[in-house]
Amino acid sequence: MKHQLYEGVLTARDAKRHIPHPFTVPEDAVRLTLTLRFSPYQVHNATNMLTLTLFDPAGFRGAGHRGGDEHTVQIGPATATPGYEPGPLPPGEWIAQIDTHMIMPGEPVRYTLFVEIEQGAPEPVSAPASPRRPVARQGPGWFRGDLHSHTDHSDANRSVAELVQAARTAGLDFIFLTDHNTVSGLAEMQSMGDERLLAAGGIELTTFWGHALVLGAHTWVDWRFRPGAGDITRIAVEAAAHGQLFIIAHPQSLGDPYCTGCIWRYPEMMPGVAQLVEVWNGPWAGDSNNEPALALWYDWLNQGLRLVATAGTDTHGNDDYAQRPGFSIVYADELSEEAILRAVRAGHLYLSAGPTLHFSAQNDAGRSWTLGDEVDQPATLTVSWRDCPPGAEARLLANGRLWTAWPCEAPGERRWPVTPALADWYVVEVRADNGELLALTNPIFFAS
């Protein structure tokens, strides 16, 4: 057994840093245990937040993005603390990195990091999780699902199996696991899908200056950079080149000191190369400030920037699906990760906490366009709806301004002939009698 103890004192000026603690792992290591403790935890109404990221000689080995003033990480050939990757323990220099998400002004933070290395005969390794099903269901259709969710691999209190069960209970067709700064839950996640549920994943890039979902990323994405350095743009471009989706998450959420990095603060990506933005995070009237996020998206559309709007529940607990969050309803060629990502990228989706909406355009020759498409000629807009609650109102917006509104409690359909000169883009909103958003389409664009 080998031991190593590190101690340190941090002040508010050390916030948003990555502090490496190197240690040497010998040839015959069979288990590592790291324990990080720090104090104080609560400061006024906020908490100090330190997390641990682990690197082996080959690179990323896991992260525990969670609160608490004591973090214990165990890692061995067959098992690891959620957030970290089990597997062989290669000898050489490892790094235990303390990420200082929040250090409040006032009393300094004192921490200890204890590293314990057990040596001896390795534990037996069990069979790997069964491989994923690339295609859950053949054939095109509208698929309803969640693009943003968490488990105990980061800061939620439930397992991957419990998340998947919640998705099944809610009747979802797909769910993407997007834990903070780790992909350690994805192998198990993907093994749990079947023909009823596509279990897919990515990562929530949780930087100190903004969060972004990278859907379809199955390996770690390095998040240790600052605004203005060019990294965020490079990551978005690389994600797009690999068929992944880079989505700016909850851009107008509360930020520091309550939620470090939760508000989007990348001036080079307002929206820069970004092609997607999560305008609906969790329940509409929650802490994520969805209404300003929607206004920001409308503003970008009016600048001629054709970003796609997405919804993600950001679920961290089993009750969240009962709080009527927004889901994404996607028209895809089949139910597979690749097809869902392609369809979302094309804007073929609407967002809804309940109502069903269809919004399309047709010309007299029988040609039709759907959400996300561009129309270059006179056409008829068609909206049909059902499942609106009493008092709900459907609204057609042209260039972000109200064109017409009508009560939608009874199912129905409406049509309007339009020409490209009238407006550049149209969306349909459904709002409750208290003004809360219940459903939102992506735009149909017109080019003159």
Ligand SMILES: [Zn+2]
């Ligand atoms: Zn986030």
Ligand SMILES: [Zn+2]
């Ligand atoms: Zn999240």
